[in-house]
Amino acid sequence: MSVSFKYWDECADPEDMEAMWNHPEVRTEWTDAGETEGQGVHLSRDPDGQPYLTQTEMRAVAEIVTHRQFDTKLDPEMICAIAELESNRQPLATGYDKKTNLITIGVMQVAPKVAEWIVREEDYLLFPVKEDPDILYKPFVNVYFGAAYLRWLSNFDGKIRTEEFVVRAYSGGTKKVNHKSTLPYWKRYLQVKECYVSRKQFDGPSPIEAPTFPTSPVSPSKGFDLYWDSRVSSEDMEHMWNHLDVFKEWIKSKEIKGKVRFSCNKEKKPYLSRVELRAIAEIVVSKYFSTRGINPTVLCALADVVSMSFIDGNEASTGLMGIDYSKAFWLYK
Incomplete structure (x- = not known):
C-alpha cells in the first residue's frame, strides 16, 4: 500500500505539531494560510500534486530536531540545504541507487538500511524503522535519521571532519569524498546553503519579526x-x-x-x-x-x-x- 499525506497531522506526532505551532514563523505562515490549530493543517503541493514542505516549515523541522535531539550541535542550514538538493523538500520522494542497491526515502533521502544501522549504533528505539520503514516518510523522523548520519560523518573514523567531507560523504559515501563525482554536489550545496544563510540574516535575529510571506x-x-x-x-x-x-x-x-x-x-x-x-x-x-x-x-x-x-x-x-x-x-x- 502506497504512502500518502494530505495533512501535516498525518505525518507528524502531536508533540511535533505542538512544536510547529509554537514556532513563530510557522504559526504566522499557517495562520495566514487559513489553517487552525487543532484541525488538519494542509501540506503544500507542487504542480504535480506532490506534497512538499515550505522553506519555513523545513527550517522549523530542522531547528526543532537539532535542538531537541542533538543539543543544537548540528547546523540547521546544512540540513535544509541537503533536503533541498536531495528531494526539493518532498516527504514522499523516493530514490534508488543501482550501484549500492539502496532505496532512499523522504526529505533527506535516508536509506532504510542506514536508518536501521543508526538505530543499532545509537541504541535509539523511539522510531521502530526496521518494523515499519514507512515512518521514514514522516519529516521529523526522516530529518532525525538524516541528522544522525550527518553527525556520525562529522566524526568519521574518530576524526573531526570538515563540512566538505560530511556533505560529499552524505552524497556519495565516505569512499568517494575526494572523487570528482561528488564535487558538483558540494558546489550546489554551497550555493543553496549560502542562500539559506543570507535569508536568515535578512530575516533578522528575532524569529517573531521575520517575514512569513x-x-x-x-x-x-x-x-x-x-x-x-x-x-x-x-x-x-x-x-x-x-x-x-x-x-x-x-x-x-x-x-x-x-x-x-x-x-x-x-x-x-x-x-x-x-x-x-x-x-x-x-x-x-x-x-x-x-x-x-x-x-x-x-x-x-x-x-x-x-x-x-x-x-x-x-x-x-x-x-x-x-x-x-x-x-x-x-x-x-
Whole structure:
C-alpha cells in the first residue's frame, strides 16, 4: 500500500505539531494560510500534486530536531540545504541507487538500511524503522535519521571532519569524498546553503519579526508592471501559454491573452507561482542549456531560496536569481 499525506497531522506526532505551532514563523505562515490549530493543517503541493514542505516549515523541522535531539550541535542550514538538493523538500520522494542497491526515502533521502544501522549504533528505539520503514516518510523522523548520519560523518573514523567531507560523504559515501563525482554536489550545496544563510540574516535575529510571506522586494511594482505582458516578450508569453500546467493555472484564474496578471502579496509586490517558476526554468533550460545537464528543479530551488520567487528580488538580492548588473555583464562578456 502506497504512502500518502494530505495533512501535516498525518505525518507528524502531536508533540511535533505542538512544536510547529509554537514556532513563530510557522504559526504566522499557517495562520495566514487559513489553517487552525487543532484541525488538519494542509501540506503544500507542487504542480504535480506532490506534497512538499515550505522553506519555513523545513527550517522549523530542522531547528526543532537539532535542538531537541542533538543539543543544537548540528547546523540547521546544512540540513535544509541537503533536503533541498536531495528531494526539493518532498516527504514522499523516493530514490534508488543501482550501484549500492539502496532505496532512499523522504526529505533527506535516508536509506532504510542506514536508518536501521543508526538505530543499532545509537541504541535509539523511539522510531521502530526496521518494523515499519514507512515512518521514514514522516519529516521529523526522516530529518532525525538524516541528522544522525550527518553527525556520525562529522566524526568519521574518530576524526573531526570538515563540512566538505560530511556533505560529499552524505552524497556519495565516505569512499568517494575526494572523487570528482561528488564535487558538483558540494558546489550546489554551497550555493543553496549560502542562500539559506543570507535569508536568515535578512530575516533578522528575532524569529517573531521575520517575514512569513515572500520577502518584500526593493521597490514595489505599479500599474502595467503588474502584468506579465509588460515584462515578457511575445515569444516567451507564447511558450508560457503552451505550457500545460501554466495554461491550466491561468485559465483557472481567468487570465486572458495580452493581459495576464502577476500574483501579488498584500503590498502589491509581484511574485511567481510555483507553476510559473517551474515553467520558466524548463523553458530556459530547453532553449539555451539543453546539452549542459542543468536541472530545472535546482534553478527553482535557488530562486525560491534567493528571492522567495519575488520578481524584483528583495533587499538581499536582485531579481529572481539574485543576479546584479556587474555579474550579468561579466556573464555576457
